[in-house]
Amino acid sequence: MRGFVIFAGLLAALTQPxxxxxxxxxxxxxxxxxxxxxxxxxGFDALEKVRCKVKGTLTAPTQVxxxxxxxxxxGATAFGLFVAQDETGLLFAAKIQISAVATEVDFKxxxxxxxxxxxxxxPVQQEDRLLTSKVTLSFxxxxxxxxxxxxxxxxxxxxxxxxxxxxxxxx
Amino acid sequence: MxxxxxxxxxxxxxxxxxxxxxTLPIVLLAILGxxxxxxxxxxxTMFTSDSEDFRNYAGYAQTFTQSETDxxxxxxxxAPLTGADFTVIEDFILEAQFIGGIGGxxxxxxxxxxxxxxxxxxxLLPADLTDKAALDAALVAATANSANxxxxxxxxxRQTVVVFSLGADMSNLTxxxxxxxxxxxxxxxxxxxxxxxxxxxxxxxxxxxxxxxLKNDQMxxxxxxxxxxxxxSLAMFRSFWxxxxxxxxxxxxxxxxxxxxxxLGLSINALTNALPVLILVLASSDAIHLTFxxxxxxxxxxxxxxxxxxxVIDIAPPCVLTSLTTILAFASLFYSGxxxxxxxxxxxxAGVFLAMLVVLFVHPCVFALASTIPAVRRALPLxxxxxxxxxxxxxxxxxxRNFRTxxxxxxxxxLGALVILLPIQPEYRFMENIEKTHPVVQVLEQVEQFSGPIxxxxxxxxxxxxxxxxxxxxxxxxxxxxKALGNVPGVRAVVSLxxxxxxxxxxxxVVSQQELAKTIEAMPxxxxxxxxxxxxxxxxxxxxxPDQGSQIVATQAQQMAxxxxxxxxxxxxxxxxxxxxxxxSSLADDMIGQLTISFLIAALACPALIGFWYGRLDFGLxxxxxxxxxxxxxxxxxxxxxxxxxxxxxxxLTIAFGIALDDSIHVFNxxxxxxxxxxxxxxxxxxxxxxxxxxxxxxxxxxxxxxGLFATLISxxxxxxxxxxxxxxxxxxxxxxxxILLPAILTWLxxxxxxx
Numbered sequence: 001m002r003g004f005v006i007f008a009g010l011l012a013a014l015t016q017p018x019x020x021x022x023x024x025x026x027x028x029x030x031x032x033x034x035x036x037x038x039x040x041x042x043g044f045d046a047l048e049k050v051r052c053k054v055k056g057t058l059t060a061p062t063q064v065x066x067x068x069x070x071x072x073x074x075g076a077t078a079f080g081l082f083v084a085q086d087e088t089g090l091l092f093a094a095k096i097q098i099s100a101v102a103t104e105v106d107f108k109x110x111x112x113x114x115x116x117x118x119x120x121x122x123p124v125q126q127e128d129r130l131l132t133s134k135v136t137l138s139f140x141x142x143x144x145x146x147x148x149x150x151x152x153x154x155x156x157x158x159x160x161x162x163x164x165x166x167x168x169x170x171x
Numbered sequence: 172m173x174x175x176x177x178x179x180x181x182x183x184x185x186x187x188x189x190x191x192x193x194t195l196p197i198v199l200l201a202i203l204g205x206x207x208x209x210x211x212x213x214x215x216t217m218f219t220s221d222s223e224d225f226r227n228y229a230g231y232a233q234t235f236t237q238s239e240t241d242x243x244x245x246x247x248x249x250a251p252l253t254g255a256d257f258t259v260i261e262d263f264i265l266e267a268q269f270i271g272g273i274g275g276x277x278x279x280x281x282x283x284x285x286x287x288x289x290x291x292x293x294x295l296l297p298a299d300l301t302d303k304a305a306l307d308a309a310l311v312a313a314t315a316n317s318a319n320x321x322x323x324x325x326x327x328x329r330q331t332v333v334v335f336s337l338g339a340d341m342s343n344l345t346x347x348x349x350x351x352x353x354x355x356x357x358x359x360x361x362x363x364x365x366x367x368x369x370x371x372x373x374x375x376x377x378x379x380x381x382x383x384x385l386k387n388d389q390m391x392x393x394x395x396x397x398x399x400x401x402x403x404s405l406a407m408f409r410s411f412w413x414x415x416x417x418x419x420x421x422x423x424x425x426x427x428x429x430x431x432x433x434x435l436g437l438s439i440n441a442l443t444n445a446l447p448v449l450i451l452v453l454a455s456s457d458a459i460h461l462t463f464x465x466x467x468x469x470x471x472x473x474x475x476x477x478x479x480x481x482x483v484i485d486i487a488p489p490c491v492l493t494s495l496t497t498i499l500a501f502a503s504l505f506y507s508g509x510x511x512x513x514x515x516x517x518x519x520x521a522g523v524f525l526a527m528l529v530v531l532f533v534h535p536c537v538f539a540l541a542s543t544i545p546a547v548r549r550a551l552p553l554x555x556x557x558x559x560x561x562x563x564x565x566x567x568x569x570x571x572r573n574f575r576t577x578x579x580x581x582x583x584x585x586l587g588a589l590v591i592l593l594p595i596q597p598e599y600r601f602m603e604n605i606e607k608t609h610p611v612v613q614v615l616e617q618v619e620q621f622s623g624p625i626x627x628x629x630x631x632x633x634x635x636x637x638x639x640x641x642x643x644x645x646x647x648x649x650x651x652x653x654k655a656l657g658n659v660p661g662v663r664a665v666v667s668l669x670x671x672x673x674x675x676x677x678x679x680x681v682v683s684q685q686e687l688a689k690t691i692e693a694m695p696x697x698x699x700x701x702x703x704x705x706x707x708x709x710x711x712x713x714x715x716x717p718d719q720g721s722q723i724v725a726t727q728a729q730q731m732a733x734x735x736x737x738x739x740x741x742x743x744x745x746x747x748x749x750x751x752x753x754x755x756s757s758l759a760d761d762m763i764g765q766l767t768i769s770f771l772i773a774a775l776a777c778p779a780l781i782g783f784w785y786g787r788l789d790f791g792l793x794x795x796x797x798x799x800x801x802x803x804x805x806x807x808x809x810x811x812x813x814x815x816x817x818x819x820x821x822x823x824l825t826i827a828f829g830i831a832l833d834d835s836i837h838v839f840n841x842x843x844x845x846x847x848x849x850x851x852x853x854x855x856x857x858x859x860x861x862x863x864x865x866x867x868x869x870x871x872x873x874x875x876x877x878x879g880l881f882a883t884l885i886s887x888x889x890x891x892x893x894x895x896x897x898x899x900x901x902x903x904x905x906x907x908x909x910x911i912l913l914p915a916i917l918t919w920l921x922x923x924x925x926x927x
Binding site: 045073 | 261262264265266268269273275276278280281286293294298689
C-alpha cells in the first residue's frame with residue numbers, strides 16, 4: 001500500500017514540467033539490452049548462470065519499463081523492471097517482476113553518485129524466511145548497466161547477493 | 172455420351188487451335204496453383220474422428236503435456252564431456268530459451284542432489300564447471316541418477332541430451348517449424364567452435380523430415396515418371412514424335428491435377444503423395460489407347476481427321492468408363508472416417524475427372540495440331556505386324572479352347588488367395604513414413620539408448636475425493652502400478668510422481684508432503700503437467716515402450732488394463748490406457764477395417780457399372796473374378812511373405828482395383844465394337860478377334876503404368892515405395908488375368924448362354 005502511494009505520487013508528478021536531469025536518468029534505460037550474470041534462483045542457493053534479453057521503453061516522460069525474459073538452465077521467466085522518478089531525478093519508485101505469475105514487488109530509492117539504490121518497501125514471507133532486498137542499478141560504461149540484488153533474511157540475519165547481471169545495450 | 176463425343180469432335184478435332192488457345196491460359200493458371208500447394212505429414216489429421224478412442228485421447232491430451240511437441244538435442248563429443256563442453260552446452264541452453272515457442276527445458280543441469288555441506292537439495296552439476304573432480308563425481312551420479320534408466324547422460328559420458336518442450340500453442344506443425352529452424356541454426360552455430368556435435372531429433376523434426384521428403388518426392392517422382400513414360404513410349408512405338416505426343420497429354424493432366432491441389436486447398440501428405448504420379452500414368456494409359464487407334468486407322472489408309480474422329484468415337488466411351496470406375500474406387504474411400512483418407516478420396520476423384528477431360532479434349536487436339544507438321548504426319552501411321560499378331564492369336568486360341576480349366580483354375584486361385592489373405596493383420600507404425608536411415612531417426616535411436624523411448628502408453632489416474640497428489644496413499648497406489656505395469660513385456664520404464672519422490676528421498680528415504688508439494692510447484696509447468704493434470708486432480712503414469720507396431724501396442728495396452736484391474740487402489744481411480752500410441756494403433760486398425768469395406772464397395776459397384784454401361788450382364792459378371800484376383804493375390808503374397816496390411820497397402824489395393832479394371836473395360840469395349848461391327852453374337856472368333864486387337868495396347872499401357880509407378884522407388888518415404896511396387900505387382904497380375912482368365916470366362920459365360 002505504501003509502495004502504491006509512493007508510486008502514485010510519482011505518477012502525479014509526471015504532469016509537471018520535466019527537468020533535463022530527470023530525463024537523462026530514464027533515457028539510460030532505453031534500447032535493447034542483453035544481460036549476463038549469476039543468480040541464486042531461490043535467494044540463498046547455489047549461483048547459476050543467467051541470461052536476459054530486455055527492452056527499455058519510455059511509458060511516460062519520467063517512467064520507463066524495462067521488460068523481457070531471463071533464462072537459467074532450469075527455465076525461462078518474464079522479467080520486468082518498471083521505474084518512475086520524480087522531477088529532480090533523485091527519488092525513484094520501482095516495481096520488479098521476476099516471473100509471469102509472481103506479484104510485482106515495490107521498491108523505493110535514490111540516485112546516489114550515479115547509482116540508483118532501491119530498497120524493498122515491505123518484506124516478503126517466503127516459507128520460513130522473511131526476505132527483503134536492496135537492488136542497485138549502476139551504469140559502469142556508456143552502454144552498460146549493472147543490476148545487483150542483495151537479499152537479507154530478517155529472521156536469521158543471513159545475507160546473500162542473489163543477482164548480479166551486467167546488461168549491454170545492443171542498438 | 173454421344174453429346175460429349177460430338178463436343179470433343181466439334182472442339183478438339185475441328186477447332187484444335189482455339190482449344191489450344193483456351194487450354195494454355197488454364198495450364199498457366201494450374202502452374203500458379205502448384206505454388207500454392209500445402210504439404211503436411213497428416214499425423215494430426217490421420218486419426219481425427221468422432222470415435223470414442225479419439226475423443227478420449229483428445230480430452231486426455233488437454234489435461235497432460237504431450238511429448239509430441241518435444242525437441243531433443245543430442246550433444247556428442249569424441250571423448251567424455253569436459254567442463255569446457257558443459258559451459259558451451261549451458262550457454263546453448265540459455266540462448267535457446269529466447270527462441271519464440273520454446274516453453275520449457277530439461278537437461279542434466281536440472282538434476283539435483285543432496286548438498287553434502289548444507290544437507291539441502293542443490294543442482295547436481297557444480298557451479299564451477301571447471302572443477303574437474305566435482306564435475307566427474309556429478310557426471311557419475313547423473314548416469315545413475317534415475318532409478319528407471321532414463322538419464323540425460325550416456326554411460327560413456329560422451330553424450331548428453333537436452334529436451335526442449337514447445338509451448339501449448341505449438342501443437343500444429345506450421346507453428347513449430349520456426350522454433351525448430353531457429354534451434355537448428357543455434358545448434359549449428361554453437362556446435363562447431365567447441366568440437367561438439369549438436370543433432371536435433373524428436374517427433375517434430377521427424378514430421379518436418381516427412382514434409383521435406385514429400386516436397387522432394389513431388390519434384391523427383393513426377394519428373395522421373397514423365398521421363399520414363401516418354402522413354403517407354405519411344406521404345407514401344409519406335410517414333411520420337413509419337414512419344415512426344417503421348418507425353419504432352421499426361422503432363423498436362425499432371426499439371427492440372429497439381430494445380431487443382433493448390434486452388435482447392437488440398438494438401439500433399441503421406442497418402443496423397445503418390446496421387447499425382449498415378450494421375451500421370453492413368454492419363455498416359457488412356458492417351459495410348461487413343462494413340463493406338465488413331466495410328467492403326469492411319470495405317471489402314473484413313474485420312475488424318477477421319478482417323479482422329481473415328482478413334483474418339485470408339486475409344487472415348489471406354490476412357491470415360493475407365494475413369495468412372497477409378498473415380499468410383501476413390502469415392503469408396505469416402506466411407507473412411509479419417510479426414511486424411513477423405514482428402515485422398517476427394518483429390519483422387521477430382522484428379523481422375525480432370526485427367527479424363529484432358530485426355531478427351533487435349534489429346535485429339537494435340538494429334539490434330541501435330542499431324543499438320545509433315546515430319547510428324549509421316550511418323551504416325553501404324554503398320555501392324557501380322558506375324559506377332561498370329562503368334563499371339565495362337566496363345567489366345569489356346570486359352571479359349573481350354574476355357575473351362577482356366578476359368579475354374581482362376582476361380583480356385585482367387586478363393587485360395589482369399590483364404591490365405593483372411594488371417595492378415597492390420598499394422599501401423601508412425602515411423603513407417605520415414606526412412607530408418609534418416610539422420611533424425613538415427614539420432615532418435617541414439618537418444619533412446621540411454622534416455623529411454625519417446626513413445627509411451629499412458630495411464631490416467633483420477634484422485635479420490637479426500638486425497639491430494641502428494642498423499643502417502645497416492646504414493647502407495649503409484650508404487651503398485653509401477654510394479655504391475657513394469658511386468659508387462661516390452662515395457663522399458665514406468666515414470667510417475669513417485670520418481671520425483673524417489674529423487675527427494677535419496678538421503679533418509681522420507682519425503683514430507685510439504686517438500687514434495689514445493690518441488691512440484693517449482694517444476695516448469697510443461698514438465699509438471701507430464702505427471703499431474705492441468706486440473707490438479709489427476710495424475711499420469713507414463714509407461715515407456717518402443718513403437719513396435721499397432722498389434723503389439725494393442726496387446727500391451729490390454730495387458731496393462733488387465734494388470735490394473737487386479738490392483739486394489741485406495742486413493743486413485745485408474746482410467747483405460749491411452750496416449751497417441753494407443754489411440755493411433757486402435758484407430759489405424761479401425762481405418763484399415765473401413766478401407767476393407769471401401770474395397771468391397773468398389774468391388775461390387777464397379778462390375779455393376781460396367782454391366783450397366785454396356786447393358787450386358789455377362790460383362791459385369793466377367794469383370795469380377797479377373798479383377799478381384801490380382802488384389803487378393805497381392806494380399807495373399809503380403810501374408811505369405813509376412814507383411815501385415817498397412818493403411819498404405821489397403822489404400823493401394825483399393826485404388827489399384829479401380830485402375831486394374833481399365834484393361835478389362837478396353838476388352839469389353841472392343842468386344843462391344845466387334846459385336847456391333849460384325850452383327851454377330853458372342854463367339855470364340857469374336858473374342859479372339861477382340862483380344863488380338865486389344866492385346867498390344869493392354870501390354871503397352873501396363874508397361875507404361877508400371878514404369879510410371881517405378882518412379883516411386885526414388886521416394887524418400889518407404890510407404891510410397893511400397894505403395895508403388897504393390898500397384899505395379901497388381902497391374903502386372905491384372906494384365907495376365909485380362910489376357911488369360913478374362914477371355915476364358917467370357918467364353919464360359921457365352922457357352923452357358925448358348926452364344927459362343
